[in-house]
Amino acid sequence: MLATLRCVIYRDVLLAVRRRSDVFTVVLFFVIVVSLFPLGVGAEPALLRAIAPGVIWVAALLSSMLALQRMFSSDHLDGTLEQMLLSATPLGVIVAAKIGAHWLISGLPLVLIAPVLALQFDLSQDYLDILVLSLLLGTPVLSLIGAIGAALTLGLRGGGALLSLLILPLYMPVLIIGAGAVESAAAGLGALAHLSLLGGFLVIAAAFAPWATAVALRISIE
Amino acid sequence: MRESLIASGPIWFRYASPQAFFPLAGTLARWFGAAAAAFCCLGLYLGFFVAPTDHQQGEAYRIIFIHVPAAWMSMFLYLVMAFWAAVGLIFNTRLSGMMASALAPTGALFTFVALWTGSLWGKPTWGTWWVWDARLTSELILLFLYFGFMALQAAIDDPRRADKAGALLALVGAVNIPIIYFSVKWWNTLHQGASVSLTGAPTMAATMFAGMAVMAFGFWFYSIAAALMRVRCIILERERASPWVSQTGVANCAGRIA
Numbered sequence: 209m210l211a212t213l214r215c216v217i218y219r220d221v222l223l224a225v226r227r228r229s230d231v232f233t234v235v236l237f238f239v240i241v242v243s244l245f246p247l248g249v250g251a252e253p254a255l256l257r258a259i260a261p262g263v264i265w266v267a268a269l270l271s272s273m274l275a276l277q278r279m280f281s282s283d284h285l286d287g288t289l290e291q292m293l294l295s296a297t298p299l300g301v302i303v304a305a306k307i308g309a310h311w312l313i314s315g316l317p318l319v320l321i322a323p324v325l326a327l328q329f330d331l332s333q334d335y336l337d338i339l340v341l342s343l344l345l346g347t348p349v350l351s352l353i354g355a356i357g358a359a360l361t362l363g364l365r366g367g368g369a370l371l372s373l374l375i376l377p378l379y380m381p382v383l384i385i386g387a388g389a390v391e392s393a394a395a396g397l398g399a400l401a402h403l404s405l406l407g408g409f410l411v412i413a414a415a416f417a418p419w420a421t422a423v424a425l426r427i428s429i430e
Numbered sequence: 431m432r433e434s435l436i437a438s439g440p441i442w443f444r445y446a447s448p449q450a451f452f453p454l455a456g457t458l459a460r461w462f463g464a465a466a467a468a469f470c471c472l473g474l475y476l477g478f479f480v481a482p483t484d485h486q487q488g489e490a491y492r493i494i495f496i497h498v499p500a501a502w503m504s505m506f507l508y509l510v511m512a513f514w515a516a517v518g519l520i521f522n523t524r525l526s527g528m529m530a531s532a533l534a535p536t537g538a539l540f541t542f543v544a545l546w547t548g549s550l551w552g553k554p555t556w557g558t559w560w561v562w563d564a565r566l567t568s569e570l571i572l573l574f575l576y577f578g579f580m581a582l583q584a585a586i587d588d589p590r591r592a593d594k595a596g597a598l599l600a601l602v603g604a605v606n607i608p609i610i611y612f613s614v615k616w617w618n619t620l621h622q623g624a625s626v627s628l629t630g631a632p633t634m635a636a637t638m639f640a641g642m643a644v645m646a647f648g649f650w651f652y653s654i655a656a657a658l659m660r661v662r663c664i665i666l667e668r669e670r671a672s673p674w675v676s677q678t679g680v681a682n683c684a685g686r687i688a
Contacts, residue, residue: 356598356599356602360582360595360598360599361582361585364585364586365585366585370581370582370585373574373577373578373581374578374581374582374599376574377571377574377575377578377603377606377610378602378603378606380571380610380613380614381606381609381610381613381614384613384614384616384617385613385616385617388616388617405613409609416605420598420602423598424595424598427591427594427595427598428591428595430591
């Protein structure tokens with residue numbers, strides 16, 4: 209079972225490395241969306257400092273959603289997904305591996321580049337680690353919840369817009385708590401409560417989302 | 431074998447069949463529709479003529495008789511929808527999925543009514559159409575959840591797949607509702623304190639509560655009637671090829687819907 213897990217992660221990451229442009233598109237989208245905000249709301253440093261965590265989180269939400277559609281679609285098109293459904297390994301395990309790989313490809317790069325963007329917003333360096341930590345805990349939750357939506361909308365017309373309608377309401381708690389972490393630290397309250405909640409979300413999502421995604425995949429494929 | 435098992439089972443299994451449920455739904459819809467009309471008339475009479483004027487908000491508060499029951503129903507109907515969704519996934523019954531899709535528009539309607547009347551109420555009392563209060567925000571997210579459910583079902587052509595996919599989404603949403611509510615509540619208290627508190631309202635006169643309760647029953651019966659009427663249409667639409675539809679003389683109606 210662990211071998212399957214490792215194998216699927218390795219395969220998906222390898223596929224992404226061979227098609228690098230897909231990964232870079234998501235990261236560039238993230239950077240561009242974040243860069244749009246100062247142009248839209250004005251370059252007042254105090255204002256930028258105040259909105260930085262929220263803007264970075266919203267942009268991370270949108271870019272991770274942009275990447276979601278690719279999670280199952282290519283496997284669905286070339287028939288690999290049906291083989292996975294027929295596999296002796298529980299589908300939940302394979303799905304968990306695919307979600308993990310998806311996070312490595314589209315979530316982790318966002319976490320790594322976020323501090324640079326935060327500096328553009330003049331966010332104090334004391335809070336950079338909290339921002340990174342909150343994204344590190346929060347972006348896997350986005351991939352986990354998003355996988356359910358990606359599996360439900362597999363092969364449907366209007367997939368992208370539909371997926372955002374299904375998934376964005378479910379993302380809201382993560383956004384609220386994730387963006388709140390830095391704000392709470394900046395207000396002198398400490399970020400431990402927010403980070404613990406994000407960790408709790410991650411545990412719950414990791415326990416249930418792969419299973420729900422497996423059910424959704426069986427519904428979509430049958 | 432399966433057919434005979436269902437036919438010989440208790441009476442509620444008999445009504446899991448769309449064919450058996452169709453006439454019952456019609457009868458029930460009529461009765462509940464009449465009850466809804468009666469309760470709403472009584473509730474509005476209590477609300478507008480019997481309940482005393484509020485000493486702080488004047489007459490503006492009377493929208494509460496629409497607003498609060500609508501908000502209750504919006505949340506309650508999501509749970510009922512999720513219940514039918516779960517029944518449909520567990521027992522693989524066709525009617526349960528149809529019930530879930532029949533309830534969704536009514537739930538979305540009540541969510542919208544609650545938001546709309548709330549903003550109409552907010553303008554004279556709080557001086558603003560909208561505040562990012564925890565209840566308002568979670569009600570808005572609830573509306574998005576209803577829309578997501580309906581959009582997903584509308585995007586899938588195969589009705590059985592639409593039922594199951596919608597059911598899973600409804601259940602995931604139902605699990606998320608408490609998480610959404612508490613995170614929004616916490617976010618709100620962190621941001622702006624309790625500048626606007628809905629919970630701190632003065633205790634209510636007995637007639638006010640009676641009016642609200644009667645209205646809530648009226649909306650409840652309306653929801654049942656509307657959902658049953660809608661489920662009748664869905665049954666006809668999906669079963670239009672089967673012989674009983676033409677035999678019961680509703681074929682013309684089915685043809686019109688199709």
